[in-house]
Amino acid sequence: MQKEMAELSEVYERLRGEIVEGTFDAGANLVELALAERYGTSRTPIREALRRLEQDGLVERGDRGMRVRTRSPEEILEIYEVRIALEATAASAAAIRHTDLDLIRVRKAQSTMDAVSPEDPTTMMAANRAVHEAIWAAGHNGTVVDLLSRLNNHLTRYPATTLESAGRWQEALSEHHALIEAIESRDSTHAGELARAHMTKARDLRLQIYRDE
Structure with missing residues (x-):
């Protein structure tokens, strides 16, 4: 359990950092499988990280799943x-x-x-x-x-x-x-x-x- 929590925390921080830094453009789709390959992990911590980032207001649900929240x-x-x-x-x-x-x-x-x-x-x-x-x-x-x-x-x-x-x-x-x-x-x-x-x-x-x- 401790290892899983550490993995989730690392994925969350990395993904959050890349969103804030602009690595992913506003409106970009965040595909769980692609992100899992990018960070070398399973889809479970990706899914949980996306859920937390949605609560943070950094991502939102779009027509094709989660995406970086747009600006206006x-x-x-x-x-x-x-x-x-x-x-x-x-x-x-x-x-x-x-x-x-x-x-x-x-x-x-x-x-x-x-x-x-x-x-x-x-x-x-x-x-x-x-x-x-x-x-x-x-x-x-x-x-x-x-x-x-x-x-x-x-x-x-x-x-x-x-x-x-x-x-x-x-x-x-x-x-x-x-x-x-x-x-x-x-x-x-x-x-x-x-x-x-x-x-x-x-x-x-x-x-x-x-x-x-």
Whole structure:
């Protein structure tokens, strides 16, 4: 059983990684037999990995079985409609419920982000997400954290980062610092407003990137 679980985990991570990296194009059919041959495994872990990836929002059912989920501006709007609301909720909750340890973790994550080179998109994305995740955790609402994590899975199918848009990196850093100050001051209303504005800008930039692709 342990060996089977390890095999499933490996197949899931490899397939997920290739979907996120764009090895499989949006809309590409994911045939179990072909994938089993590609990864040197049986169809059982492939089938289970596809099921998990469907839950993650990375694959969907098409006319000929499972396929990489397609991208669209409508989907971007749907994702961000929910994410904007949840990020505002998380920030407001963090302002009310944070502990001293939560603040230490948020500040540490932001300090790490401040030191990142704007010429390294992968590290930029990871550092930015770490700050957001620290804020989510400071709100002490597991349901909100779970939902935001799932929404982020959907956005991984859009590989370009909004943080590379002209002037956005420095702007995002400033917005983060203002948000953290509001959280530290326990100003839940202002924290929610800042988070909402921050994510609204991200939505608009994401749409612009999609149009320019």
